[in-house]
Amino acid sequence: xxxxxxxxxxxxxxxxxxxxxxxxxxxxxxxxxxxxxxxxxxxxxxxxxxxxxxxxxxxxxxxxxxxxxxxxxxxxxxxxxxxxxxxxxxxxxxxxxxxxxxxxxxxxxxxxxxxxxxxxxxxxxxxxxxxxxxxxxxxxxxxxxxxxxxxxxxxxxxxxxxxxxxxxxxxxxxxxxxxxxxxxxxxxxxxxxxxxxxxxxxxxxxxxxxxxxxxxxxxxxxxxxxxxxxxxxxxxxxxxxxxxxxxxxxxxxxxxxxxxxxxxxxxxxxxxxxxxxxxxxxxxxxxxxxxxxxxxxxxxxxxxxxxxxxxxxxxxxxxxxxxxxxxxxxxxxxxxxxxxxxxxxxxxxxxxxxxxxxxxxxxxxxxxxxxxxxxxxxxxxxxxxxxxxxxxx
Amino acid sequence: xxxxxxxxxxxxxxxxxxxxxxxxxxxxxxxxxxxxxxxxxxxxxxxxxxxxxxxxxxxxxxxxxxxxxxxxxxxxxxxxxxxxxxxxxxxxxxxxxxxxxxxxxxxxxxxxxxxxxxxxxxxxxxxxxxxxxxxxxxxxxxxxxxxxxxxxxxxxxxxxxxxxxxxxxxxxxxxxxxxxxxxxxxxxxxxxxxxxxxxxxxxxxxxxxxxxxxxxxxxxxxxxxxxxxxxxxxxxxxxxxxxxxxxxxxxxxxxxxxxxxxxxxxxxxxxxxxxxxxxxxxxxxxxxxxxxxxxxxxxxxxxxxxxxxxxxxxxxxxxxx
Numbered sequence: 107x108x109x110x111x112x113x114x115x116x117x118x119x120x121x122x123x124x125x126x127x128x129x130x131x132x133x134x135x136x137x138x139x140x141x142x143x144x145x146x147x148x149x150x151x152x153x154x155x156x157x158x159x160x161x162x163x164x165x166x167x168x169x170x171x172x173x174x175x176x177x178x179x180x181x182x183x184x185x186x187x188x189x190x191x192x193x194x195x196x197x198x199x200x201x202x203x204x205x206x207x208x209x210x211x212x213x214x215x216x217x218x219x220x221x222x223x224x225x226x227x228x229x230x231x232x233x234x235x236x237x238x239x240x241x242x243x244x245x246x247x248x249x250x251x252x253x254x255x256x257x258x259x260x261x262x263x264x265x266x267x268x269x270x271x272x273x274x275x276x277x278x279x280x281x282x283x284x285x286x287x288x289x290x291x292x293x294x295x296x297x298x299x300x301x302x303x304x305x306x307x308x309x310x311x312x313x314x315x316x317x318x319x320x321x322x323x324x325x326x327x328x329x330x331x332x333x334x335x336x337x338x339x340x341x342x343x344x345x346x347x348x349x350x351x352x353x354x355x356x357x358x359x360x361x362x363x364x365x366x367x368x369x370x371x372x373x374x375x376x377x378x379x380x381x382x383x384x385x386x387x388x389x390x391x392x393x394x395x396x397x398x399x400x401x402x403x404x405x406x407x408x409x410x411x412x413x414x415x416x417x418x419x420x421x422x423x424x425x426x427x428x429x430x431x432x433x434x435x436x437x438x439x440x441x442x443x444x445x446x447x448x449x450x451x452x453x454x455x456x457x458x459x460x461x462x463x464x465x466x467x468x469x470x471x472x473x474x475x476x477x478x479x480x481x482x483x484x485x486x487x488x489x490x491x492x493x494x495x496x497x498x499x
Numbered sequence: 500x501x502x503x504x505x506x507x508x509x510x511x512x513x514x515x516x517x518x519x520x521x522x523x524x525x526x527x528x529x530x531x532x533x534x535x536x537x538x539x540x541x542x543x544x545x546x547x548x549x550x551x552x553x554x555x556x557x558x559x560x561x562x563x564x565x566x567x568x569x570x571x572x573x574x575x576x577x578x579x580x581x582x583x584x585x586x587x588x589x590x591x592x593x594x595x596x597x598x599x600x601x602x603x604x605x606x607x608x609x610x611x612x613x614x615x616x617x618x619x620x621x622x623x624x625x626x627x628x629x630x631x632x633x634x635x636x637x638x639x640x641x642x643x644x645x646x647x648x649x650x651x652x653x654x655x656x657x658x659x660x661x662x663x664x665x666x667x668x669x670x671x672x673x674x675x676x677x678x679x680x681x682x683x684x685x686x687x688x689x690x691x692x693x694x695x696x697x698x699x700x701x702x703x704x705x706x707x708x709x710x711x712x713x714x715x716x717x718x719x720x721x722x723x724x725x726x727x728x729x730x731x732x733x734x735x736x737x738x739x740x741x742x743x744x745x746x747x748x749x750x751x752x753x754x755x756x757x758x759x760x761x762x763x764x765x766x767x768x769x770x771x772x773x774x775x776x777x778x779x780x781x782x783x784x785x786x787x788x789x790x791x792x793x794x795x796x797x798x799x800x801x802x803x804x805x806x807x808x809x810x811x812x813x814x815x816x817x818x819x820x
Binding site for chain 2: 129130132156157158160161162163164166167170171172173174175176177178179180182196197200204306307308309312313314315316317318319320322323
């Protein structure tokens, strides 16, 4: 039995980091993730961790220092949001290409501009093709649990990729909820220690990392990255299973909420899933067969499994908390629809861009989406598949 | 023990191997090799390098010229990258995860573009945080790797591909930034300006001090570029010598705030002698452009005097005491 606590999402992330006890943390303050390095530096100041805390002068340096530390043979972690991730962007790609299993806590916030400090997923969507494993978390418990599983996945020899754990800025990062923590010793035993095969600080085997990689080799190196990302799927399943045995908390690639017999369903990520579950319950009371598919593992994307899980529905709505501004729909919508197409699942799908810049998404909003789905089922489909939820036009 | 180049070469093998692809007559590999030679034989180094000539010519997959551990990520962040590795070392050492007898030193290399310009923030941050590392800038006075574009280290009037000497604008119209002074403003335990001349004594000794001074240290080393400066490749050592004889590139160090000029030419040579052999200053020697040489000379004189004053001021109290 774990420890019952009441923590905000940021506190939960910081506590997970304390239990992981990484060798190096390099971070820079940015709302709404600031509290994570703030809490963590208190652990450092009070000698509760062995970590070397590097209070860098920018997020670019935060990611660069993490790369230096991880390449040197240390476990390195960071936390950021929005523009902080944007400033890291160059190094985000380099971290994954160098196959360094850095772990980041990404507290999702709208990327400027104009400036906005509130939640949406535009920061995460900006790095969706960067070669990082991306796990999304509905609440503080999931943010904590995903972080505890992170190193086991990222550092696996068949993977060796950086990993980010996402949670919604303010909505979960600053909301205090009940949480069940693992005891320190159990957490430590589960996470295990980091034993890299090749690293800079091995003086008996000096290595060079980060070459000029031209036409003769870059393609093969990129292929290996792609292969590692495909391997990650199996490892995520294994680690999640082991975590379930330890805690009783079950994690899959995605959560299916009352999806078994559902006729209509919403696909979304992070905190909106909580609101959606409530709406599903209300609709079920009125005999409406509503369901939810909450994506946890966004990268790698579980194409086949998602298509299968949606195959018996009559209509699906994808909620995108970031607009791709491509005139065609959000990123999650594109992934879901292509997953369905290649797996020959032909049912009406509609996209809703919602919650941009922290716009509140209420249960009424979610209910309206289900009502639209009922309408779509009745009419046998729609051509109007790229929609907005809660915007003043 | 007195400095003896022959003995050093005999007893300390080069840590920077031959076969790299730097140009003939380039100053940078000499800097890299000399700095690394200052390491004690049993010490191991982690070298971090900014994107630039030195990086792209020494580590083309699957070959490397570096016998120590080496890491490169991008243009503007050799300092932060080195700082991260140093933080890892500190942490792992403290936790007993590394052999007790292991001594690893942290050295970052960047050109002037990666140091004076795009990497200035990363450098300033790493130095301010006090990482036990040395940052070495090999200053060739322009973005040479991308084809000779002006940087903030480019001297005034120099002809570069983004400050071309044209009919209306005669080359770069701004003075060179003084990065060594900016680093002095960080109040580091060791800051020095050097060059590879004669038997490399100045650079070797300053590298040794920089590496074995605890805490952050900064070395700014002039590294001429035959392509960008336009001098014959066999003239490298002569150009280096002219840079210090004209006081264009004064050699000095700042130890705990005290300035010490390590070379004072007995007869300071006129700046023309440094400018003349270089194609980038050719237009300054056209009739009617005498004012440019005069202005250049004045700037060199002013900066040299400023340095002499700083040396005097910062050593005054100790002499009196």
